[in-house]
Amino acid sequence: MTASNASSTPNRKPMWSASYDILIVGAGIAGSALAHALSAAATARGRPLKICLLERSLAEPDRIVGELLQPGGIMALKKLGLESCVEGIDAIPTYGYCVMLDGKPVHIPYPEGYEGRAFHHGRFIQALRAKAKEAACVEVIEATVSELIECPLSGRILGVRATRKEEGAVEKEAFFADLTVVADGCFSNFRNQVMGKAALTPETKGHFVGLILEDATLPIPKHGTVSLVEGHGPVLLYQIGTHDTRILVDVKNPVPSDLKGHILTNIIPHLPASLHLPAQKAVEKDRLRRMPNSFLPPSEQGKRTKEGVILLGDSWNMRHPLTGGGMTVAFNDVVLLRDMLLDVKDLADWTQISHLLHKWHWARKPLASTVNILSVALYDLFSAQDPYLEVLRTGCFKYFELGGNCVREPVSLLAGIEQAPFMLFRHFFTVALYALWILFTSPRQVGVANGKPVYARPRPDEYPFLAVKSLRVFWTAVVVFMPLLWQELRY
Structure with a gap:
């Protein structure tokens, strides 16, 4: 690391710059997995990559998203060498679904031999980050990325400016890389800048309101439950820990002003009887948390987008969370992108990267399109x-x-x-x-x-x-x- 703008002013930290092969913005699902996967595969090939993973906060996140990993996601985790991340976090095996309409259940099991996992999102994220930190030549830095560094002549993205989360740190540092990968989630700050004229606007179909039920009994244990409530959207339930069951209540726009009253009056009475008391207790004592249910189709990167940068994960492609397919798509994207990036001789050669992005875009279509279409179509039917x-x-x-x-x-x-x-x-x-x-x-x-x-x-x-x-x-x-x-x- 070299000083680029050292200041002689007392008590003022200098601005630094560092250079990497690949810079990843966001140590969430996609970013952490890509950092580990690229490092492990590149090292195995005898040509290690210098990778920097930047994350605003490395504290365990507390969110109501990313808590169900489908069997396809487990398969992708194994390809990435990350299957151990679902161990030791009190993850619950899931074997399919129970769909309920008018009080009648129908059992929808996964094919024999397949299982998913449900867990607390934050624990899983921390396990992924731990694997990234252990990877050779990966530097994980807690810093807030404020801007992409753009070449004034070519418009190419050269890296990012970020401020470290350290006591007294106020100066922005420049981080340069041959290739920058932005994986900063559904509320991406850089989506429009990267995509330019190819950018699409996410469509928000409503919200999920999340609570945790204590020691609840689902109609079919270790199965996700989808309860179809007449006149309202679907209600999802799945066990995410030994004593914890997540409930997500679909709420359409406009969101009712009295959410607790809405859930107590219009939703809970229509759930299976075994869930009434745990749900009432959760509403009374827990904080209601909302997440937007957004749909963002993937538009091809490389031809009409900024050079030197790639979008990955929810920053680029989102589907309705009803089917719990988001992480499965992200991990599959990482599997494909890892293999293709390792075949590129010069990561700074945008002609090669652009060709790679075209191949990647269409290679991911079979899975991504299936999950994207199914999530929205099922939501339209179930709601x-x-x-x-x-x-x-x-x-x-x-x-x-x-x-x-x-x-x-x-x-x-x-x-x-x-x-x-x-x-x-x-x-x-x-x-x-x-x-x-x-x-x-x-x-x-x-x-x-x-x-x-x-x-x-x-x-x-x-x-x-x-x-x-x-x-x-x-x-x-x-x-x-x-x-x-x-x-x-x-x-």
Whole structure:
């Protein structure tokens, strides 16, 4: 490290500059994994890389995101040599889902031999950071990055300026690198600067309100629970520790002014009975915490974006958190990016990097597109307040009840085990057609007798009306799915 602007003023720390092969901004899920993975693989090849990992705060984060890692994410962790990060943090194995509609559960297990893990986010992050700190030639620095250093002539990003989190530190330091990777999360400060005209605006579909239930009993232990509450969004529950169960309540915009009252009155009574008391206690004593549910499609980097810098993780691509696929996509991205970067002879050669980014963008599509599309499409169905979406939601629930391949392939897509957007296409529209069959053949409530609902199958004279409704239902399915598919193929 060399001094670049030492000052003779007493008690004033000098500005320093340092140079690296790769500079990573953000020691979260993607940043920490990339630092370790690049270092380990490069060292094994006999050409170690000098890597700097910058993070604003290395204290254990306390967040309600990133607490469920799908089996596909576990598979990626093993490829990165990071599988030990889910050990020793009181992580809970997860074996699938239980979806509940009108008090009826349907079991959706992962394929045999696969499991995910649920845990406290902060503990997992600290385990990833510990692996990064142990890696050869990786320097982890606690500092706040305030700006990207841009060449005034070419516009290329040369590095960053950051202020260390040390007592009395006020001067910004310059950190230079052949390649800068920005992985600063969903609230990225540098997304628009890096992407330029290719930047897309995140779409916020609402919020999840999070609480922790103590010693709660889920309908199926060690399975994520999705409770579909009539007139409201889905409620997610999964065990993240021996005594802790996370509950996420979907709240649409505008967010109610009395959130606690909303949850106590409109949500908890519709949950399984075993969860009523733990949920009430949590609402009464815990602090309600919110996170935006944002969707940001990935647009290709390299051609129209800033030279010398790459966006990674939620700073570039987000999907609805309903399916818990964010970390799985991030780790898979790191696996692909690590292997491609190690084949680049000169990290400062943007022509090579640009070509790499094109390959990476399309190599990640099978998994990323599957998870992205599925997350938003499922959310639209599960939060249905439209009569045509409600038909599709009922059809989806009934489709899962069929079991066999009607469960195995969809859950393999959700879990990140299968990477096949067109398999998702096939199942989504099979669900739509099955929903139409249910519309014509299944009994529905037609009245109440002696205080009990009365059900009856549709009469033949109702078929013309149902035929028109079925067209509207199928068109709704097209409107939900096809724009998402086009968005993923387009960018």
